Amino acid sequence: MKHWISLCLFLLWQGQANAQTEKTTPPISLKGKLTFERKMNNHKQMDEMAKGMGNPAMAETFKKQIPKYKTDVFELFFTDKKSIYKPAKDGITESKMMMGAMPADRNIVYNNYENHTYTAEKKLFEKTYLVSDSLKQYQWKITEEFRKIAGFNCRRAETIIMDSVYVIAFYTDAIVAEGGPEGFNGLPGMILGIVMPRLNITYFATQYDNYLGDETVIDPPGKGDKVNYHDLDDKIRSSMKQWGDFMQRILWYVNL
């Protein structure tokens, strides 16, 4: 049976490949690797942080010291049943910000679409947490706008997370795995682009590889203190009270 599927897909893929001359994407992808680029606006980030801590003037000093944008590279390995999202080798540009790295900026996220489970390794300052829970749930609104990302024709969807952050996602139904960068999931295909204007962050896939060598790369991470979503939230709230409004922003980043 499996052979039959592969043959069928191969034929579909072949048909498509023969007809097109430009760089092609498969009509249906059951496994592969995606490379994502995460882009953050450092200066905006600064403004928010300074504002949150009640010292807007502080931002201007720091802005001079750091570049406007920070770009990081992640990889997403997937089959139709599971996926792992993690920083690429040397993918993280080390930040020159005051307190070093932003919290949870190098998450390793494992999604299992069969069992609906989520396992993520998140680094918050000096501590590493292993968050295990069910897949995150979103109420997606589907639109009729399209955009081409990494060769795929992507449809735009929108949602609001954590009651306050507006998220624009672009997904393609050509990839069967229903994941995306970080914990994003739940659309009828793979999310290749995420834009969160309020957080000044974008994620866009830059490359698709139709080859996945060893499926064992997609294994849940195992390091860190075991927590669930709720525990982690509590921990942050209790330990970061002095951060004022900025804590809310940290929570948003951590909970992505």
Place this chain on the structure above:
Amino acid sequence: MKKYLLFLIGLLALSSTHAQTGSLSGRVYDSVNVKVIPYASISAIRKSDSVLVKHTRSNIQGKFTLNALPADTFIILIAHASFIDFVDEVNMNEKEVKNLGDYNLIQRGSVLRDVIISNKAGIKVKGDTLEFLADSFKVKQGAMVEDLLKVLPGIQVNKKGEITAMGEKVEKVLVDGEEFFGDDPTVATQNIQSKVIDKVQVFDKKSEQAAFTGFDDGQEQKTINLKLKKNMNKGVFGKVELGGGPDDRWQNQGMINSFKNKRQISAYGLMSSNGKTGLGWEDKNKYTGDGPSMQMDEDGGFMWNSFDGEEDGNSWGAQIPEGYTKAWTGGVHFADKWNENKQHINTNYSFGRVNRTKSERSYTENLFPGNTFESIDTSQSFSSRNTHKLTTRYEFNPDTSLAIIYNLNSRVGFTDGETQNTTGNINSNEVPISQRKTINTSTATTARVNNQLTINKKFKKAGRTLSFNSSYNYNKNSGHGDLSGDNAFTIGGTLTHNLIDQKKEDDYLSNVGSADLTYTEPLSKKFLLKTSYGFSSENTESGKKTFVKAAGSSQYTTLIDSLSNVYSLQVISHTAGTELKYNEKKYNVTLGAKVRYSSFDQHDAIRNKQYNYNRVNLFPTLRFNYKFDQFRRITFSYSGSTKQPSITQLQPVQDNTNPINIVVGNPNLKIAYNQNININYFSYQVLSSRSIYAGLMGGNTFNNISSTRILDSLGRTVTSYVNLNGGYNASLWGGINTKLFKSAFEGKLNLNGSFANTPNIINQVKGNTHTVSMTFTPGIAYTKEDKYYFSLDLGTIYTLTKNSLQTSRDIRFFSFAPSASVTYSLPHHFEIGTDADYQYNPPVGPYTNSFSRFIWNGELSYKMLANKNLEWNLSMKDILNQNRGYERNTSINNNTERYFATLGRYWMVGMVWNFNTGPVAKGQNAGPKGPRPGGGRRMRMMR
């Protein structure tokens, strides 16, 4: 333990939701390659807020099931990168388990690949609607909707502005779902700029009744809906066009639109002296509803109507406009929805003043057994018509199951006219038989008001509906005029003069009220029953009075009985009908019949005679539709109907409008029964934009109401009516339109044939006229996006007329009518266009002269301003000055050649300015876009 508890709760929750939710299943299929489609993504999106509720993938057998769907209306989106997105709307009830059967997806074919891939989702199938995203298609800056339609795959627009979509003629163009200035699609397509359009939707619009009851009545109209961009809500947009040239040639028009949410306000005005009248004045069908109303035979029926023949429209598919026309027309359009779209109004008022001067000369060969003579007829006429038209449609939907609809269609016209006519009859030895000169002046007023109230109720049980429909139509014509002239007869060498000096008064009043009730009931999942009862009452009064001067007086007081009548007709009808429809996935069959009982009560006031009679008529129908898939279908239909003799055909009065061509009625006419079969095949292939159509129509009539002619001793022809059997008519048509060699060439080949056999009685000898006409049109067109366009049509027509009275005079000839058109974009936003029409008719039989005409037009235009919103143009029509009107007409026993004056060579300089105040003017499009940094919550959701 905790886990176990959670599991239990989860299970409970699951079962409880399961109790109220339904499931939806189906299969995704590629009908072209005959195979199932695995891994297609199927999403159930809640219609009200676009939220994705459930989604899944089709399995290896192409099957899918969406479980746990709550009761709601969903948009089902089926997507697969190799196929065009498919969108359908599904209504789920509580606990409903629905199997939607096969969804046929269309492959993103090689021909369309460029369009779709490079333009993201340029084309989409949404249920039975094909949708194009306007911004995905490239048009010139400053292009109108018409230019946009030309580049959409599967849509063609010809020179006259007629649109063909998927091989079928487009009958209606809506703007945001609203009827826009009547039925003339060019008002929208030629006056609205393409950049304000968001989507172009193509679908088959069913009649209101059919859409509501689910019983097809075969009255589907290919319709295009232009969805405007959301941000057209602000500001106004429109067009101003000015043009003029020597010899009093001018054409100025303007349109302004202000749309805000659901509210549309538009105004349109035109003044021209070149034959363009605009606004589709020829919407005759709006006033001739079917059903029991009396059939009014307008040709010659009422002389004062002759200037009110609704013949002013030249805008839509007209031949060469006759005569010289000056027109001033204008109108306003208003549409709005409010109260959560529960109330909806659409109203249009238009005014038109059309002055027309005509002049013509015709040669007629009249064939009677043992007697042949020729008539030469010359006439000049002037007419001036002022028409006001008001249509309103108001719809109120208190809830989704109930609709109350009121329709008003009214029209008032004032006509003044004068005709001078000279007719001479010459016998075969070229000796004059008679000569007639007349001057006819008339003034007439017509008023038509058509009110209709419909109440539609849907019941909980799917398919059960009740519909009540009532209407009241008022129709009044009144006119008066003078007829003066001289009739001269030469019989046996003696010349007799007969002077005519008459006054005429004409009144016609008709009141028709009707009401009917229709109920549909699903007998099972596949059988649907419709029953209906209707009542109608019709009162017609017709008075035609002819007066002459009383002896020794200058007053016209003496009524001439033989040339007058006052008639009243009362018809009361009861109609009961039933129809049974059998529905399968791919086909449906409808069988039904109506019985009508009518009682007629006719009174001749002048002769004080009463005619009372009753009729029972049967109207059987049979329809069969087979839909192979979205774009391939075959239909078969049979229908029978009766035709009442018109009051003119019945009334035994001489109509001496034309004193040597007298019409006499026959009160003993029986009702004719007409039956028709119709077979239609249509297929459209998206991959190759190839459409193939073929059809056959045949009909015959029992007791056909035919005319008989007698040439009387005074050289006059007397026409009367009689019931005759043995006539039939048939036609067949077929054609193919296709892309050639996978290139931008489009080829077509159309064939039309018509065959008719008409029995007749001439000078009391029974005869037969047999006519055949075949038209064969191969054509080719080439479009290079916004660079150039070229088309060539080679029309060839074969005509055959055989008359059993004149066996030696079969008329058989080929005529040719090729046409070509080229437009070419020059650098610096110049554009040049030219087109030519040629017509050749050979000399044959009674037509001793050949006729040929070559009309060549040219235009040069230049667009300027940043958005190319301003165009200057120079155009010359009929450069070779060869335009003249010509017609050949062969009927039962005469052959007529008619030459008429028409507008020849002229040139004009003009400008067209398209204006926009609002977001579109600043070049902001709502088209596909990337993320909006810092973006607000501007969502463009799927409806």
